[in-house]
Amino acid sequence: MNKRVPRLLLSALSTALMAGAGWSAMAATLNISLDADPGKLDPTQSSMLNERIVYQSIFDKLVDLDGEGKIIPMLAERWTVSDDQKTYTLFLRKGVKFQDGTPFDAKAVEFNLLRGQEKNSLRRNELKYISKITVVDEHTIKLELSTPFAPFLSILTDRAGMMSSPAAVKKFGDDYVNNPVGTGPFIYKGRLKGATITLEKNPNYWQAGLPKVDGVVYKIMPDVNVAFNNLRSGQVDITNRFPYKEITNIAAGAKYTVLNKPSLGFRGFYMNTGKPPFDKKEVREAVDILIDRNAIAKVVYNNAVAPGHSAFSKAQFANGPSDVPPKVDVARAKELLKAAGKEGGFSFKLTLPTTADELQAGQMIQGMLRPAGINVTLEKTELATQIENGKTGNFEGLFVGWSGRPDPDQNIYDFVTTNGSLNYSHFGAKEVDDILQKARLEGDQAKRKVFYDQAMALLVKEVPYIYLVHDNVLFGISKAVQGFQYVPDGVIRTATVSK
Incomplete structure (x- = not known):
């Protein structure tokens, strides 16, 4: 039996619902795709960029x-x-x-x-x-x-x-x-390993009016193209990676935009200075001047990187004259190889990450070094194995980049100082150590910049590491997202975002 609800009562009910549950009209969950599953949700135990993205919402x-x-x-x-x-x-x-x-x-x-x-x-x-x-x-x-x-x-x-x-x-x-507990805008509710991490609005957050959404769900999508398709279909609001080839391919009516701005990091490869042939700096310098960074930036990364030649991107105060890549010079490279007793060239193995982009970069480097008689064999390895090989010195060339940190010290000190924790090149020079130590002790930014320019001028001659490009922060963002704030550390902040 149907009972008619008086129109007045219906009207009152709908008004009450809109007023008392005003949030229901506004209620929204922010869906963010991550290209790898974060490990431990405790900042003292963290070693992954994606963990930092999740932490920003909790802590x-x-x-x-x-x-x-x-x-x-x-x-x-x-x-x-x-x-x-x-x-x-x-x-x-x-x-x-x-x-x-x-x-x-x-x-x-x-x-x-x-x-x-x-x-x-x-x-x-x-x-x-x-x-x-x-x-x-x-x-x-x-x-x-x-x-x-x-x-x-x-x-x-x-x-x-x-x-x-x-x-x-x-x-x-x-x-x-x-079971992470911070003071941040969102409270951890649970996770499905390899699939999702779910957070809920912190109703007692100290910043008035924040956060603006009711929850955040991080969706694990290692394949950048799967994440992209989810962004296009509206299943995801922000992706922490974006396919390079799609940057210049956005249709006029697309429901998403791309954030493409400088980051603090760098990409390149170590040369093991503790073993021949890279124990001779002429050999390392020859490799450096055979590589066309502009071509790699264009072909592999669709210009969503900046060709680089130093530890410091343009998003950092320490960026200086050393960051301008050298012109390709095959004749000079051959002279340097001759001086090092490698007139006939040589062969070495370059260990790469398993991603398609890095493999393509490796293949381009292979082609660029061939005219000077240098033969490169490419070997794909998981990141954990690469880092282990770096620590033990069990490699010839090792393609490992760095996501970057806001202070220049964190982009250079441990990488190039004698016995530095990330100095996989096994390079050491007292002059470099001394300059970088002075930069650590100096409080004045302008004076620190001078020290970093001096250090890079020495490293450009010694070449323990081949700096190739500086990544950009590259996110796909739905046009439904409001209040997103770019920060050059490449970490997504969710407190101010609404939908």
Whole structure:
């Protein structure tokens, strides 16, 4: 039996629904595709870029970056630095709570920084210069460094500065990697390994009016073309990768745009200076001047990279004259090989990642080196194996890039200093070590820039690493997305985004 609902009552019901559930008209979930499944959801255990993308929604940091890569306040409202550059006093935001309801305060900061220094923490090298932590009062903390260390604040804009709930860390122990709790705009709800990570709006977030959506779902899509098709069909709102060939292929009525702006990273390959033939710098220099970076940028990456010749992209203050790629010079390369006793050329193996783009870049390098009699064999290897080979020196050429960090020190120091943790070339030069150490101790940005120019001028002659290109931050973004903010660290921030 049908009962007619009086029109007046229907009207009242719909008004109540629209008013009381105004969110339902606005309710939205932000869907983001990631090209790899994040591992551990604990900043102290993290080594992947995609983990950093997820963390940005769960954890706030002591300080953050703006769209120009400048350091701005976040959980620390302001800070002072002593004249000797060794004491940092942070003044913390009041009234902030972790997502489990416990207070964020100076004791919580102390807990996180000490935890970051522990032996099993991957942040320990970044935080090793903190020699003393003093909780001045509930909202003030003093950090004393053993030596001036210019990149210190920059390090706190990333995983080392992310604040976990001390109560949650104690409660979950080793399983905290599956139960992250921060002060950020979204609360972790769960994951399906290899498929999705689901977050829900933090109703008590300290930034008024944020976040703007009700939830975020990260969808794992290793194939860049699958992610692209999901963006086109509206199943995904933001993709953290975009097919290079599609950048210049966007139809007029497309429902998505491409963000294509400079990042902080670089791509290239190490040469093992500890073994022939790369123990001779003339051989390394010959390889360097045979490579046409502009051709690789155009053919492989559809110009969504900048041809480069240094550790510093244009998004970094240390970018300088060394970043201009050399002109290809086969005759000069042959002279250099002759001087090194390699007049007839030589062969070497270049180990590459398993991606199609890198294989194509490797094939182009193969062709570019052939006119000087250099024969390159390409070998595809998983990233984990490549890094292991880099550490042990079990390679000749090793194609491994770097996603980049906001402070120049983090793009060069560990890569080229003697015994640096990422110095897979096994290169060492006291002059380079000394200059880069001075750059670490110098607080003045203009003076630091001079040191980085000096270091790069030496490295361009020594060539332990072949810098090829600087990646761009390359995201596909649905036109339904509003309020997206580009930051050159290449990490997606979700707090301000609406749909």
